[in-house]
Amino acid sequence: xxxxxxxxxxxxxxxxxxxxxxxxxxxxxxxxxxxxxxxxxxxxxxxxxxxxxxxxxxxxxxxxxxxxxxxxxxxxxxxxxxxxxxxxxxxxxxxxxxxxxxxxxxxxxxxxxxxxxxxxx
Amino acid sequence: xxxxxxxxxxxxxxxxxxxxxxxxxxxxxxxxxxxxxxxxxxxxxxxxxxxxxxxxxxxxxxxxxxxxxxxxxxxxxxxxxxxxxxxxxxxxxxxxxxxxxxxxxxx
Numbered sequence: 001x002x003x004x005x006x007x008x009x010x011x012x013x014x015x016x017x018x019x020x021x022x023x024x025x026x027x028x029x030x031x032x033x034x035x036x037x038x039x040x041x042x043x044x045x046x047x048x049x050x051x052x053x054x055x056x057x058x059x060x061x062x063x064x065x066x067x068x069x070x071x072x073x074x075x076x077x078x079x080x081x082x083x084x085x086x087x088x089x090x091x092x093x094x095x096x097x098x099x100x101x102x103x104x105x106x107x108x109x110x111x112x113x114x115x116x117x118x119x120x121x
Numbered sequence: 122x123x124x125x126x127x128x129x130x131x132x133x134x135x136x137x138x139x140x141x142x143x144x145x146x147x148x149x150x151x152x153x154x155x156x157x158x159x160x161x162x163x164x165x166x167x168x169x170x171x172x173x174x175x176x177x178x179x180x181x182x183x184x185x186x187x188x189x190x191x192x193x194x195x196x197x198x199x200x201x202x203x204x205x206x207x208x209x210x211x212x213x214x215x216x217x218x219x220x221x222x223x224x225x226x227x228x
Contacts, residue, residue: 035217044208044219044220045157045208045219047210047217061215061217062216063216095164095165097165103212105212107153107167107210108155108157108167108210113164
């Protein structure tokens with residue numbers, strides 16, 4: 001069965017960086033995209049960006065102004081999301097989610113369990 | 122960017138009620154809209170994609186429709202398991218965006 005398993009909770013200081021992993025299983029990793037979506041406490045969902053594991057193409061939301069980097073390790077069937085220059089407003093649960101690769105199919109059929117990232121001095 | 126505005130933000134209903142949630146888009150687009158259900162502390166679950174196609178295993182009491190600036194999610198007969206928050210998401214253009222959510226509460 002398809003599973004996306006994320007790394008554990010992180011506590012970081014303002015200005016630091018955090019890197020969250022998302023290990024995929026149950027399907028061919030290169031045949032589906034991996035997106036990152038975050039949810040601040042009590043708030044809605046915010047898309048951050050995604051990677052096509054087959055060709056390493058990425059697309060990011062401008063809302064993160066170059067602070068986010070999404071990468072992958074195909075040998076480990078794992079995608080990563082690194083967010084830099086952390087501020088308190090980045091405190092949120094970060095989800096990875098799977099989609100097909102083609103435009104017209106960029107909705108999320110499987111999600112990781114979420115990773116709590118807390119930014120606090 | 123495509124902005125999605127959901128209404129109402131909170132909906133109080135009883136088991137057996139028919140409920141409708143609206144997702145208004147600006148600017149308009151067609152077809153590439155999905156709906157998710159999220160329960161407190163849980164992961165979002167895909168309900169509908171391509172405006173009206175139910176994901177596998179989603180009960181038939183859920184339905185979706187719309188185009189242009191207005192899309193709707195309907196639940197024909199609300200069940201106890203349906204009390205949750207619902208989000209629309211467009212994948213017509215980047216950045217992918219979500220509506221602000223509609224919380225369906227027990228009346």
